[in-house]
Amino acid sequence: MRLTRRDFLKAAGGLGAAMLTSPFLTKVAEALEKGNKNIPVIWIQGQTDAGCSESILNTVQPTVVDIVTDIISLKFHQTVMAASGHQCIDVLHEALKSNEKFILVVEGAVPVKDDGIYCTIGEDDTGKPITFLKWVKDLGEKAMYVVALGTCATWGGIPAAEPNPTGAKPVTAIIDPKKVVNLPGCPARPHHLVGLLAHLKLFGMPELDSKRRPMVFFARLxxxxxxxxxxxxxxxxxxxxxxxxCMYLLGCKGPITYNDCPNYQWNSGLNWPIRGGSPCIGCAAESFIGSTGNGIYMRLPEAKVPGIPGLKVKADKFGTVVGAATVGGIIAHAVGRALSSKKKKEENKESKGE
Amino acid sequence: MKEYRHPLFPRLTHWLHAFCMIMLILTGLHIHWPEWIPMFGSISMARYMHFIFAWLIIWCYAARGYYYFFVSKKYRDIIFRIGDIPGFLTLMKYYLYGIFTHAPKPKFGKYNPGQKLAYSIWPIVFVPQFLTGFALYEPEMFSVVVDWFSGLGYVRFWHFILTIFYSISLMAHLYLGTTGATIFDYYIGMITGYEEAK
Structure with missing residues (x-):
């Protein structure tokens, strides 16, 4: 089913109103409305399982078709492009030569050990493979903005986990971090990329936190x-x-992970890990996969224990006491009034009798 | 000429209620947006205070209910009935137009139909607010409520929506409080008990 633009506007407005958290989607709608020249996007994949691409392809509001026809002009994407061989690699070479501005989306970590030979895309004129490291450096230098998509591109992720045989590094370690926007998550969330691309197109760089993640998605634990x-x-x-x-003792990483899963959930708001009975594995956290020594199901050592230190009176005890006082007051009042009205009646009787 | 309109007990409980309401909204905002509005230190503290004021407002409501139904027996003054609908329309016409052209204020009983409507809806809306709140307080004891809403996430969502309703009606209440003989007449009346006679 294809959404019409009108349907999308309705859905965006409705969702915005329903979540009451972020007017972001209506801005996405505006981006679609303007319909001016689509921004060229070059999407390259390094040490990745293409899970982030898979995730983005599943976006429904708007659909991926709407994105590639209305927001961006997707110039290069290894797994979904129809072209092959020189036809597609030439797109990258042309992008380096021309003056056209573009957004670079990097999916996956960048191996730097042994001059980055562990991951290559295409060949140069002499038939020598070109490393992913070189592409990220060259294209990154040329690009207006660089989106580090997913945990591998943001933190290094699984490829960078111990013992890190390929010397995998995050994108910010390769190119000037000032250009980079990080969208961690394993996989990255569809509405993060869609929202970010629309924002870059319409308003430029969004507000970022100290780890270069958009505040609108990553401000909350x-x-x-x-x-x-x-x-x-x-x-x-x-x-x-x-x-x-609460799955804290089962190794939930919710206390150290910044993401908007509790608000937007997954699969178009159908469900999310916690409700499905799985602890958060902290896929968007910097420490994902063992870099801090706690695996997926190991309890977090550093998270604070619940409760308020030095607290004497619990809320339900307070409620019981206040409740007892209120009910007691009501009963005392009712009884007192009943007695006094009886007394009055008797007095009236007596005074009549006299 | 001043007139004694509000006895001590309704005045006291009104302000206790108001204070609880404001504290509940503020602590609730902290719980809902912990990184933007962290005014009570920690979420644990905000939640604790939220439950304290929730208990207070519940028993305050119980005391007020007892007062209006069994002590003053003035509940007829504040319950909105079908017969109030024409009066309500007249009143809305006055608030949206007449008040700005200094038309005479339509006359009603102690409380006008708009007030009756508000004072009748508030305790009714309080019921789902109370239920969702308790479902978040004791999710296992109130698991039936959690199931009605198909999950604690949705319980939270509706609890928040009802808070929005309360916040908006609170603002309307504060604004309409300025439409007395002078701007602060009704406010002073709610403190001292005396208002300008009508």
Whole structure:
């Protein structure tokens, strides 16, 4: 099913109103409305499983068709382009020669060990393979903006995990970080890339945090907006995966992971790991895959224990006391009034009798 | 000429209620947007205060209910009935137009149909607010409520939407409070009990 532009505007407005968190999608709609020259995008993949591409292809609001026809002009993408051989590699060479401005999307980590020979795209005139490292350097220098898409491109991710045999590095280690916007996540979330591309096209660089992630998506900890937070606060933890409780002791990485999963969820808002009974594995966190020594199901050592230090009176105790006082007051009042009205009646009787 | 309109008990509970409401909205905002509005230190603290004020407002409501139904028996003054609809339309016409052309204020009983409507809707909306709130407080005890909303995430969502309703109606309440004989007449009346006679 294809969304018409009108449908999309409606959906964007409706979703914006429903979530009450971010007017971002309506701005995406504006980007589509303007319909001026589509911004050229070159998308290269290094040490990646193409999961981020897969994720973006699944975007529904707007659809990926809307994106490539209305927002961007996708010049190069290894896994989805129809061309092959010289036909496609020439696109990259032309991009380096021409003066046209473009956005570079880098998916996957960049291996730098042994001059980056562990990952190559195409060949030069002499038949020598061109390393991914060189492409990222050259294209990155030429590009207006560079989007580091996914955890591998942002932090190094799985390719950079110990012992890191290829010397994998994040994009910000290769090119000037001032150009780069990081979109971590394994995979990156569709609306992050769509929103970012629309923002870059319409308004330029969005507001970024100290790790160069867009504030609109990465300002909040998963833990802070988690629907299992009530269980955490009570110290009521799941001991097996079958329990619908806080999964902190089962290794949840929500307390260290910045992302908007609790608000937007996954699969168009259908569900998300926590509700599905799986702890957050911290796929968007810098420490994803063992760089801090805790694997997916190992409990976080550094997260704070719930509760308020030195707290004496619990909220329900307070409620019980206030409730007892109120009910007591009501009963005392009712009884007092009943007695006094009885007394009055008796007085009236007595005075009549006299 | 001043007139004694508000006895001590309604005045006290009104302000206790107002204070609880404002604290609930503020602590709730902290819980909802912890990185933008972190005014109570930690989420744990904001949640704790939220529950304290939730308990206070619940018992305050109970006391007020008892007062209006069994002590003053003035509940007829504040319950909106079908017969109030024509009066309500007249009132809306006045608030949207007449008030700006200094037309005379339409006369009603102690409370006008708009006030009756607000004071009747607030306790009704309080019920789902109370239920969603308790579902977030004791998710296991109130698992039935959690299931109605198909998950704690949606419980949170509706709790927040109802807060938006309360916040907007609070603003309307504050604005309409300035439409007395003078700007602060109704506010002073709610503190001292005395208002300009009509």
């Amino acid at each position: 998963i833990h802070d907006n988690c629907e299992m937070r009530p269980f955490f606060e009570k110290g009521d933890f799941a001991k097996t995966f079958a329990e619908k409780k």
